[in-house]
Amino acid sequence: MLRQIITIFSTVLLAELGDKTQFAVLLFATRPEVSRVWVAVAASLALVTATVIAVVVGDRLADWINPRYLEGIAGMGFVVIGIFMLVAFFNQSG
Secondary structure, rough: HHHHHHHHHHHHHHHHHHHHHHHHHHHHHOEEEOOOOHHHHHHHHHHHHHHHHHHHHHHHHHHOOHHHHHHHHHHHHHHHHHHHHHHHHHHHHH
């Protein structure tokens, strides 16, 4: 059980670092009129809410689709997003 928790924590932490969500939080934290504590609280609540939604949807999808296929679909989705990001990068650079 502890190994599963560490794996999930590590995967989500690495996936979240440097993504658009973290940049949004960073930008809110730069505003002098906004409390840093409330930025952290609001962002944390948003992440918890999104996570609960993902868990509920994932649980329901697993009733209809083999979880192995869902992992493959998610992997392909990440590859497609990565390709789009690389194409956008090279189009801006050239």
